Amino acid sequence: MSRANAKVLAPLPRRLPAEAFSQPDPVIAARYFIGKTLFVRDLSSATRSITAGVITEAEAYGGAEDRACHGFNNRRTPRTEVMFGPGGAAYVYLCYGIHWMMNIVTGPANSPMAVLIRAVEVTQGADLVAARRPGVPRRHWSSGPGKVAMAMAISNAHNGSDLRDGSDIWLEDHGHVAEDQHVSIGPRVGVESAGEWALKPWRFLWKPPVPPELGHP
């Protein structure tokens, strides 16, 4: 291969800029992450294989006043500790004793904010995901926060990993554009007990356009 071709074919700089993680408003961050690609290395297998998926649903948590956030009122515990670090780390915790939830820590240090990844569309390693989710239809592989972890083999082994330049779990921009007209905004799921904070429209759901031939008259 010639030097000129090597330059043309060199990988694009796909990692996200640092500012994406230090963004002080978790709601803006959540919207920004829609359409970005999450890469995960399977730390539980000897092969340490990698799967990837485009983020299609996300929710914002944070600001010390957000009652739905684990860091509400600056509650600092072993579990929430990673949220008090600077943006860019993975916050992974166990929910309902069974399900792992994957979050992107955002904002400055000492300010607990995170974006929960609620759904992805698998774009790499579909064979691996199919093996992890036997009998499950593809459309249900990762259509929920617990399912995202199951599909991509995310667990507490990823908690605290640096998403900015790490190699166990990270984010890339592959040019998928989630246009406003296809992104619905609404209240967060499963946080009814958070009072008025449960009503905040901090959930973003990307529904790619329906092909014309499938549209209703």
Next chain:
DNA sequence: CTCTCGATTAGCT
């Protein structure tokens, strides 16, 4: 130590 509850899912009605 004990008690409560959860950023959910899957299966059945």
Next chain:
DNA sequence: GCTAATCGAGAGA
């Protein structure tokens, strides 16, 4: 639509 499963975190005594 309804609910059991499942267990660690966090709070309080």
